[in-house]
Amino acid sequence: MAADPLSKVFAALADPLRRDMVARLAGGDATVGELAEPYDVTVQAVSKHLKVLEDAGVVSRRRDAQRRPVHLEAAVFDLMTKWIERYRREAEERYRRLDDVLRDLPDDVEPLPPPTSTAPSRRPTPPSPPTGATP
Amino acid sequence: MAADPLSKVFAALADPLRRDMVARLAGGDATVGELAEPYDVTVQAVSKHLKVLEDAGVVSRRRDAQRRPVHLEAAVFDLMTKWIERYRREAEERYRRLDDVLRDLPDDVEPLPPPTSTAPSRRPTPPSPPTGATP
DNA sequence: GGTGTTCTCAACCAGATGGTTGACAAAGGA
């Protein structure tokens, strides 16, 4: 379970029940019992889910007597959006450039059938294999 | 594996090797062999990873003779950012309001010690239990 | 002190996941 932060956040939100809890926590803190109430699972299961979310930094827990109010940490979302936006933008940029190329083609050139051949070996960096792609 | 789309996308990106492949695909399409090259795993393993990404709609594959060029589908990222931004905004909104309340407190009220008691039972809606939080 | 409430920990189980090897299909080139 020593995964990188980004993997943990994505994995934490890959579960619909956990996403549902996050959605509810966006409306205010809640105890474990309150969170478990609408679901057809034991409190223990919910407690495990919360541990996953906490481990990923998505939520934090205080101590209030025997209760453990859960609090949504909106900050981690930045981590994801940054990663997503980075590569989305890069990909879109690439298509914009491709469009330019196609538009600027002199008329006597055949307009390329389907763009078959793989991108011209423009691999940006041999991205240091399994580092987690989190530069 | 009949998970909802959002779960599939999050799960697909929860693996560092898959995220790394996405990062590289943002720079241009690539074949399975090219993608596998920098990693210390078999081509079969990479093929499996690509199936996960394809199943989640993150990539698509063409057919080019015996090659299968892989293409990044930037569109699915919208799905994620929408979900993320929605609850991030909701949570931040909540804190803005909390700040307002604290600022507008009459001076004779004790400024609240550490904010201990759970949020005032303001659970917005019993959010239709295990629907997947994908409204 | 005893009781009830809230929550976590440990052990267990079924199913998913990520990796391997081996076989094979499909296409290009000798």
Add this chain to the structure above:
DNA sequence: TCCTTTGTCAACCATCTGGTTGAGAACACC
């Protein structure tokens, strides 16, 4: 035609995951 390249499929294996039950810790209240 035969061989090589490229990739998938199938079987197998170890580990992770999400659920359960049972036990117990920590605290409030009688």
